[in-house]
Amino acid sequence: MDGIERDAALGTGLDRGTGPRTAIDGAINGAINGAINGVIDGTIDGDSYEAAVREGALQRSLLPAAVAVRYDGATDRVLVILDTGVELAFAPWLVQGLGGAEADDLMEAEISPSGLGLHFxxxxxxxxxxxxxxGVMGTKRWMALMRQAPPLWPSATTVK
Structure with missing residues (x-):
């Protein structure tokens, strides 16, 4: 399990907020935490392992996964292609940990084995x-700071 998946499983990664996936995340995290705790204390049993495998398969079936990632220096965007065919582009300076990065730093992006994470x-x-x-670009604190920043684009009411 890589760092992204471990953080997601243990609830120590980015705050994903609330929504329809929260209950699913809770069920998945419970099964994974049980399996992780069993591995730590050496008592994992076959049922716990199988439950974690089933929950992992459920998670993979419900969430789009990355199949390709690259940095486009001309537009200053990280481009991600999902297994659904959707292409996602985001400005790296919006995401905690990527702001101020050099182009070479962003070009070495890797996809986690699950396809649910990117690693730089x-x-x-x-x-x-x-x-x-x-829409979660970082921790709760990062998101609060981003909300306090001036708007990135003019609102619809100010555009003439």
Whole structure:
């Protein structure tokens, strides 16, 4: 299990907020935490393992996964292609841990084995894609700071 998946499983990664996936996340996290705790104390049994495998398969079936990632320097965007065919592009400076990164740092992006995370080894930064798709760009504190920043684009009422 890589760092992104471990953080998601233990609830120590990005705050994914609330929504229809919260209950699913809770069920998945419970099964994974049980399996992880069993591995830590050496008491994992076959039933716990099988439950974690089933929950992992459920998670993979419900969430889109990355199949390709690259940085486009011309537009200053990280581009992610999902297994659904959807292409996602985001400005790296919006995401905690990627702001101020050099182009070379962003070009070395890796996809986690589950396809649910991106890792930027030169920055030691991880991005949880389901959270990103829900608009979560970092921790609660990061998101609060982003809300206090001036708007990125003019509102519809100010455009003439």
């Amino acid at each position: 080894p030169r920055l030691n930064a991880d991005v949880y894609l389901p959270g990103l798709l829900e």
